[in-house]
Amino acid sequence: MIRFLIALQFLTILPINITAKIGEKDFGKSLFYFPIVGALIGVILAVITFPLGFLPNTVRGVLILIISIILTGGVHLDGFADTCDGFYGSRSKEEILKIMRDSRAGVMGVIGITCLLLLKFALIVNIPRDFLWKSLILMATFSRWSEGLACLVSKYARSEGKAKFFIEYARIGDIVIGGLFTLALFLLMAKVKGVLLFALGLLCALLFIQYAKRKIGGMTGDTIGATSEIAEVSILFFALILGIY
Numbered sequence: 001m002i003r004f005l006i007a008l009q010f011l012t013i014l015p016i017n018i019t020a021k022i023g024e025k026d027f028g029k030s031l032f033y034f035p036i037v038g039a040l041i042g043v044i045l046a047v048i049t050f051p052l053g054f055l056p057n058t059v060r061g062v063l064i065l066i067i068s069i070i071l072t073g074g075v076h077l078d079g080f081a082d083t084c085d086g087f088y089g090s091r092s093k094e095e096i097l098k099i100m101r102d103s104r105a106g107v108m109g110v111i112g113i114t115c116l117l118l119l120k121f122a123l124i125v126n127i128p129r130d131f132l133w134k135s136l137i138l139m140a141t142f143s144r145w146s147e148g149l150a151c152l153v154s155k156y157a158r159s160e161g162k163a164k165f166f167i168e169y170a171r172i173g174d175i176v177i178g179g180l181f182t183l184a185l186f187l188l189m190a191k192v193k194g195v196l197l198f199a200l201g202l203l204c205a206l207l208f209i210q211y212a213k214r215k216i217g218g219m220t221g222d223t224i225g226a227t228s229e230i231a232e233v234s235i236l237f238f239a240l241i242l243g244i245y
Helices: 002-011 024-049 057-072 077-086 093-101 106-125 127-151 164-168 172-216 222-240
Strands: none
Touching: 002 024, 002 077, 002 164, 024 057, 024 127, 024 164, 057 077, 057 106, 057 127, 057 164, 077 093, 077 106, 077 172, 106 222, 127 172, 127 222, 172 222
16 A cells, blocks of 8 residues: 555655655555556546536646646656756766756756647647547556656666666566556557557657667656656547547
């Protein structure tokens, strides 16, 4: 239970108070629950779409985005912005990590978030309303599982930091089971097309993970957040392209 609570604490703004002692391995083990928490987030967003059904698509799309940011505390957007700031241009690993550590958002971070949110908005308003709820569940589940995947296949790029124990103690069995859970959800909601959607989302996530590893030799909390954001928009994009609905 403590590992599930850790996942809830890191992925949502729910007021989780963990009184039990947390070991270093518990952070890595909590990755098992990331796609489950992602599914819960997706269900919340999906349920919200129904009472908002009377609104125009554009208004509903903006509200869904706002609620998703509030629900997660915007932590992954923050990581995406820092990653955009650090990765822009030809810099050394040390320079990139220093820029990403800066809490202030730079020009490229602001531009990156703006483009990302505009793309998400455009995708949300163009996915037919009757099937948008499925896309939101798949999006949230896959993106949180992709965070665990990023931790598993990478080493930590810094010597110390919040994400260190997630990466060091990530275990292949937990990530594989989480992946099977996620894939089963895709099959349930999108049948055969769901397998292709999962594969395309996985390709996008892996491409970014490899790119990050070339830039800084591994992953940080910021690039894990960026992986999640890229995974989200990839699922929405390919759901629209493939006509999952």
